[in-house]
Amino acid sequence: xxxxxxxxxxxxxxxxxxxxxxxxxxxxxxxxxxxxxxxxxxxxxxxxxxxxxxxxxxxxxxxxxxxxxxxxxxxxxxxxxxxxxxxxxxxxxxxxxxxxxxxxxxxxxxxxxxxxxxxxxxxxxxxxxxxxxxxxxxxxxxxxxxxxxxxxxxxxxxxxxxxxxxxxxxxxxxxxxxxxxxxxxxxxxxxxxxxxxxxxxxxxxxxxxxxxxxx
Amino acid sequence: xxxxxxxxxxxxxxxxxxxxxxxxxxxxxxxxxxxxxxxxxxxxxxxxxxxxxxxxxxxxxxxxxxxxxxxxxxxxxxxxxxxxxxxxxxxxxxxxxxxxxxxxxxxxxxxxxxxxxxxxxxxxxxxxxxxxxxxxxxxxxxxxxxxxxxxxxxxxxxxxxxxxxxxxxxxxxxxxxxxxxxxxxxxxxxxxxxxxxxxxxxxxxxxxxxxxxxxxxxxxxxxxxxxxxxxxxxxxxxxxxxxxxxxxxxxxxxxxxxxxxxxxxxxxxxxxxxxxxxxxxxxxxxxxxxxxxxxxxxxxxxxxxxxxxxxxxxxxxxxxxxxxxxxxxxxxxxxxxxxxxxxxxxxxxxxxxxxxxxxxxxxxxxxxxxxxxxxxxxxxxxxxxxxxxxxxxxx
Numbered sequence: 001x002x003x004x005x006x007x008x009x010x011x012x013x014x015x016x017x018x019x020x021x022x023x024x025x026x027x028x029x030x031x032x033x034x035x036x037x038x039x040x041x042x043x044x045x046x047x048x049x050x051x052x053x054x055x056x057x058x059x060x061x062x063x064x065x066x067x068x069x070x071x072x073x074x075x076x077x078x079x080x081x082x083x084x085x086x087x088x089x090x091x092x093x094x095x096x097x098x099x100x101x102x103x104x105x106x107x108x109x110x111x112x113x114x115x116x117x118x119x120x121x122x123x124x125x126x127x128x129x130x131x132x133x134x135x136x137x138x139x140x141x142x143x144x145x146x147x148x149x150x151x152x153x154x155x156x157x158x159x160x161x162x163x164x165x166x167x168x169x170x171x172x173x174x175x176x177x178x179x180x181x182x183x184x185x186x187x188x189x190x191x192x193x194x195x196x197x198x199x200x201x202x203x204x205x206x207x208x209x210x211x212x213x214x215x
Numbered sequence: 216x217x218x219x220x221x222x223x224x225x226x227x228x229x230x231x232x233x234x235x236x237x238x239x240x241x242x243x244x245x246x247x248x249x250x251x252x253x254x255x256x257x258x259x260x261x262x263x264x265x266x267x268x269x270x271x272x273x274x275x276x277x278x279x280x281x282x283x284x285x286x287x288x289x290x291x292x293x294x295x296x297x298x299x300x301x302x303x304x305x306x307x308x309x310x311x312x313x314x315x316x317x318x319x320x321x322x323x324x325x326x327x328x329x330x331x332x333x334x335x336x337x338x339x340x341x342x343x344x345x346x347x348x349x350x351x352x353x354x355x356x357x358x359x360x361x362x363x364x365x366x367x368x369x370x371x372x373x374x375x376x377x378x379x380x381x382x383x384x385x386x387x388x389x390x391x392x393x394x395x396x397x398x399x400x401x402x403x404x405x406x407x408x409x410x411x412x413x414x415x416x417x418x419x420x421x422x423x424x425x426x427x428x429x430x431x432x433x434x435x436x437x438x439x440x441x442x443x444x445x446x447x448x449x450x451x452x453x454x455x456x457x458x459x460x461x462x463x464x465x466x467x468x469x470x471x472x473x474x475x476x477x478x479x480x481x482x483x484x485x486x487x488x489x490x491x492x493x494x495x496x497x498x499x500x501x502x503x504x505x506x507x508x509x510x511x512x513x514x515x516x517x518x519x520x521x522x523x524x525x526x527x528x529x530x531x532x533x534x535x536x537x538x539x540x541x542x543x544x545x546x547x548x549x550x551x552x553x554x555x556x557x558x559x560x561x562x563x564x565x566x567x568x569x570x571x572x573x574x575x576x577x578x579x580x581x582x583x584x585x586x587x588x589x590x591x592x593x594x595x596x597x598x599x600x601x602x603x604x605x606x607x608x609x610x
Binding site for chain 1: 588
């Protein structure tokens with residue numbers, strides 16, 4: 001007999017919590033009809049508890065939280081989070097050092113914000129088109145397929161992390177390796193960008209089999 | 216007995232909304248004085264051009280002063296905290312904040328009577344409030360005033376981390392630490408070149424069958440001997456300390472003994488002998504000689520020390536008062552001392568630090584420049600300098 005291992009303890013009528021402080025600061029007159037109805041509903045319906053990793057802090061970022069979760073091993077979120085903050089610090093340190101030693105003209109082109117660098121690097125690593133294995137007539141073909149946004153983000157993050165874990169020397173700290181990779185991806189160079197280009201080339205090469213896809 | 220009771224009572228955090236208005240008023244009052252204040256003027260509110268600590272006074276409280284990097288290499292070969300050294304490298308400048316405990320200490324140092332025995336100052340406070348930086352401020356002042364600075368960066372490093380322990384050649388039951396002693400001697404040489412040529416030894420010292428230092432030779436030779444013959448390094452340190460202590464009362468130079476983490480000298484150590492029995496700090500040559508240095512039986516200078524729980528062994532995290540960290544023996548030895556408490560940042564100092572980080576492009580998050588970002592930083596760090604630095608590192 002099968003039982004569900006993971007299920008939500010909340011009933012169907014529970015609503016998601018709203019963590020963003022800006023929403024509660026809007027005065028009553030600016031709300032539209034739907035928002036007023038939503039607020040009335042929230043006054044009466046039960047609301048789920050907010051999870052631990054969601055904060056009303058100004059500095060929280062859902063992409064960064066997702067990346068931390070992917071880096072986490074064995075449930076050790078403390079370690080994963082500290083590695084992430086050390087990585088952001090390392091990226092910022094390198095860029096700010098370059099900024100202070102550069103001349104006036106070069107200063108405008110140097111990006112010092114580690115969050116901007118992280119998001120841009122992730123965007124640069126995301127593949128546009130993916131590959132999936134389709135079995136037809138006993139042979140497996142690599143067929144080019146479209147990817148959803150979530151899948152692209154997941155692939156980019158996964159490639160960054162595996163690149164740092166497997167292809168670098170194990171005695172170098174993870175934050176050091178990650179900061180190097182992020183800066184390289186920001187400048188559109190480095191092994192992760194190469195992997196993305198390889199996927200693109202394979203998809204381009206296997207264009208002929210695109211009609212094997214049925215979804 | 217000089218002791219201030221009110222300084223020993225813990226002060227809780229003060230977070231009333233009126234205090235933010237005061238800090239903003241400090242900046243806007245200066246800004247309102249002219250219709251168009253140029254960028255330079257706004258920036259100088261948290262920076263001051265006065266780079267000589269002798270001229271720092273209450274008007275400079277909360278402002279940062281910069282030390283030229285060349286001077287930093289000479290005055291502080293060791294002694295600055297690691298994170299500050301990384302910050303120096305990133306910002307390409309060394310900026311210290313002028314704070315009230317440092318001004319108090321500098322006032323006492325300026326009015327020392329060199330005929331009286333050396334006064335001992337103990338800088339204490341909770342973790343991360345800036346005790347080591349206050350010590351460095353005092354060291355910079357004394358270096359500018361041409362004192363001989365004996366700066367031990369962290370006494371805890373001498374009682375932990377088992378590396379090599381040689382049985383001492385001079386005394387049967389003591390132990391030598393060649394590596395720590397030789398690194399300290401190298402750094403001491405960098406900061407006090409001039410004095411090492413002028414001060415002459417008053418006795419002959421025999422190092423081995425073929426090597427000896429004659430009476431009347433400059434102290435630099437003893438230091439060289441310690442650096443080259445690493446086996447005799449701890450004895451060389453002992454000789455240097457003894458010579459300085461006997462010659463300072465004669466008045467040819469002023470001596471500042473700056474020890475960071477002085478509670479290591481009277482605590483316990485993690486080092487063990489070959490038969491796994493514990494070594495007390497008394498049995499280490501370096502610690503034994505340093506204890507003699509910190510006694511107030513000489514005149515012509517001052518002794519400035521810091522208590523530190525961070526590197527201490529077998530002490531709980533919440534202990535920061537002198538009695539808790541020094542223990543009975545240490546407290547009795549250091550007994551008539553001047554305590555200087557270093558609190559967390561005040562409103563003005565926090566604002567100044569925040570503006571400094573914004574100016575140096577260290578706080579990069581798009582929301583951190585707003586009013587709410589600043590309030591969140593204040594809340595998360597509780598105005599603790601160490602905590603503020605760590606949080607703003609990843610923002």
